[in-house]
Amino acid sequence: MSHSCSEKANVLYALQEVNKQINQKFEHCTGVSQSRLDILHQLYETGEMSQKALQQQVNIDNAAITRHLKQLEERDVVSRRKNPDDNRVTFVKLTKSGHEKIGAFRNEKARFIDEAFKDFSEEEQLLLSKMLERLKVNISAIERS
Amino acid sequence: MSHSCSEKANVLYALQEVNKQINQKFEHCTGVSQSRLDILHQLYETGEMSQKALQQQVNIDNAAITRHLKQLEERDVVSRRKNPDDNRVTFVKLTKSGHEKIGAFRNEKARFIDEAFKDFSEEEQLLLSKMLERLKVNISAIERS
DNA sequence: TTATATTAGTTGATGTATCAAACATTGATG
DNA sequence: CATCAATGTTTGATACATCAACTAATATAA
Numbered sequence: 028m029s030h031s032c033s034e035k036a037n038v039l040y041a042l043q044e045v046n047k048q049i050n051q052k053f054e055h056c057t058g059v060s061q062s063r064l065d066i067l068h069q070l071y072e073t074g075e076m077s078q079k080a081l082q083q084q085v086n087i088d089n090a091a092i093t094r095h096l097k098q099l100e101e102r103d104v105v106s107r108r109k110n111p112d113d114n115r116v117t118f119v120k121l122t123k124s125g126h127e128k129i130g131a132f133r134n135e136k137a138r139f140i141d142e143a144f145k146d147f148s149e150e151e152q153l154l155l156s157k158m159l160e161r162l163k164v165n166i167s168a169i170e171r172s
Numbered sequence: 173m174s175h176s177c178s179e180k181a182n183v184l185y186a187l188q189e190v191n192k193q194i195n196q197k198f199e200h201c202t203g204v205s206q207s208r209l210d211i212l213h214q215l216y217e218t219g220e221m222s223q224k225a226l227q228q229q230v231n232i233d234n235a236a237i238t239r240h241l242k243q244l245e246e247r248d249v250v251s252r253r254k255n256p257d258d259n260r261v262t263f264v265k266l267t268k269s270g271h272e273k274i275g276a277f278r279n280e281k282a283r284f285i286d287e288a289f290k291d292f293s294e295e296e297q298l299l300l301s302k303m304l305e306r307l308k309v310n311i312s313a314i315e316r317s
Numbered sequence: 318t319t320a321t322a323t324t325a326g327t328t329g330a331t332g333t334a335t336c337a338a339a340c341a342t343t344g345a346t347g
Numbered sequence: 348c349a350t351c352a353a354t355g356t357t358t359g360a361t362a363c364a365t366c367a368a369c370t371a372a373t374a375t376a377a
Binding site: 318319320322324325330332334336338342343344345346347 | 352354357363374375
């Protein structure tokens with residue numbers, strides 16, 4: 028029991044290691060943080076959208092979204108305007124120059140991902156994906172002690 | 173190509189999701205951050221050790237280690253002393269009261285881990301572990317563009 | 318033995334995620 | 348219509364990780 032438990036612990040630890048490694052390496056390669064790229068990626072895919080929708084897609088805090096967008100707006104990567112039909116929500120989209128820049132990052136990321144999974148077959152990817160999903164479900168179900 | 177690539181991207185994304193989820197949930201359950209628990213866990217396992225060795229084990233920044241330990245020392249969870257044979261290094265260990273407290277956290281974590289992997293067979297754990305290891309190797313090999 | 322390099326640890330600056338509190342706007346109810 | 352609840356966004360406080368610059372101690376080499 029103690030042994031199998033510590034084995035699981037190691038898997039969890041490995042997961043965190045890989046994750047940290049990904050973030051560090053990728054950010055080091057591109058100069059953009061993962062979460063910022065997630066935001067930009069989402070805007071690239073979706074076009075104009077509300078901050079709320081964006082926040083739900085990329086799954087980081089409201090406050091963080093606001094701050095990222097503020098900076099991105101200053102650098103003319105992103106533009107914002109109020110929804111004329113509901114002044115609570117603000118719409119965000121990539122600027123033209125932002126859109127161009129993001130293209131390069133997306134290629135970079137694609138390359139990164141291809142390298143990361145270079146020796147994974149389709150089946151293995153699927154397997155990994157399924158396992159992660161199960162982990163996610165299990166963890167969601169955990170109650171506060 | 174575009175399709176399989178975005179599939180990989182989703183796997184990577186899922187990995188990050190799970191990781192974030194783990195950290196949030198666990199910290200929410202115990203009130204201790206993962207990295208702080210890693211530090212305490214390591215001290216629990218190893219006993220007294222140098223900060224350098226600790227840092228290498230838990231793999232977070234020197235500066236972060238220093239700051240964690242400073243706080244833990246203030247709260248009497250940990251005690252530090254200089255290595256009399258080499259005044260550059262400082263040894264750290266759990267205090268008696270620290271040791272007791274950590275026991276509870278470790279149990280909490282064991283429970284958490286058991287829940288997370290509750291429907292995973294030994295083989296599956298091993299499989300996941302191997303895949304993560306491969307990812308790690310692949311990512312290590314990626315050069316800055 | 319004095320100068321230089323290396324090692325361990327600390328501190329300051331910066332970036333970013335989080336929660337909670339505040340705010341403005343809108344919707345719903347009496 | 349007036350009040351109250353809900354929604355979307357912002358700000359402030361806090362926590363943490365990272366890098367770079369710094370200090371102190373030791374090891375190396377001239």
